Amino acid sequence: MEHIIQSFKNIDTSTISDALDKLGIEGQCLGIRSNSVQWKIAGRAFTVKYGPVDIQKGTVGDFIDDVNPGEVVVIDNQGRLDCTVWGDIMTGVAKRKGVAGTVIDGVSRDTNRSLELDYPVFSANRYMRTGKDRVQVDAVGEAVSIANIRVRQGDIVVGDADGVVVIPKEFEEKVLAVATEIEAAEDQIREATEKGMSLKEARQYFNYHSLQTKGV
Template identity: 30%
Template sequence: MATAPDLITLPMMRESLYAAVVSDALDSLGFPHQSPRLLLKPYTTGQILVGRCKTTLWADMAHEDPRPYDLELRAVDSCKPDDVLIAAAGGSMRSGIWGELLSTAAGNSGCGGAIIDGAIRDVAKIREMGFPVFARGTCVYDSQNRQRVIDVDVPVEIEGVRFSPGDLVFADEDGVVVVPQAVEVEAIRRAWNKVHAENVTRDAIRGGMKALAAYERFGVL
């Protein structure tokens, strides 16, 4: 059975890994709460999103903002290739805080996608772009004077799960999983090995081996 290579790159992760197997690897390392239980739905593509957290913290507001969009635009403009923008908005559906123009600007900076703990809009246009966005739902209202970014590049939480700047994040149809940097190397190694062990187990079951016998032989489920 193949073992993980010394260096597993982001393109290799996108090709072979997925959210559930990364979550299993984190479980085995004693990190059982690395995925928000409330599903953040993939609204614009079905592809897996893998990258490093670029965090933004949002707040609701009910007054006129003299500098609307200021920090959110600064955050988007400072994105680097393979970043994933994280919008920690506390699940607020007060407005659509992410849309077509931010997706375009983020994509131009090399950002791989966005995870929005709140609402988005312009879904059809973002889908045409092929820019991956995960969110709680949609809302037609603009964020101006309704919500704004209050901090950037700080640890944030979604459903009690911490996302720190630079953490690896995986998102697909099963959910969102964040990998703390302190255990990143070992977690990815374990996830890689489990994927390849699962392939062997799957082939054995397809070949007629009973599920229990396959589990007893390979130890993978």
């Protein structure tokens, strides 16, 4: 695993979100949630875009053979809640290949199988109806939208119990630096309050109110 990926995996999405806010970057995927609060993922995006099925009936999931170990499958199903694009067969293949996890702007199914295999799936919801003959893969490796957040192949995706954030690859070092700074300040505030300092004093002393403020 890349060092920067491991570093992001060790930081909560809430802290990364604060860093994105401070830098003025939109990267929080509203409404995309984990199917288990125990899961934490971090990896580079492997992007897939779905669209309505063509009259010839297109493919729904063969792209999984091309995903590299450690990558996060990021699927843009245009937020559709009426049919799924990820189920138990995809989960099994992804788990065997060492894929880090899957993020879907849409629904997933066969949730018990992903829990059984401990394969992380983040989606807008869960629904059992198949996407076969309803949707098809229109593009792989192109920019996609996840809850109105642009994700490109190779961007860093981090997910945990609080949701999913996307870090543009051009800003990954800067976001990591700011997130690390915020995390250190919050640790100092926790330690100070545990030793008896008031929360107001601790926040003032460690400049809490500037941590998430853009440009401060």
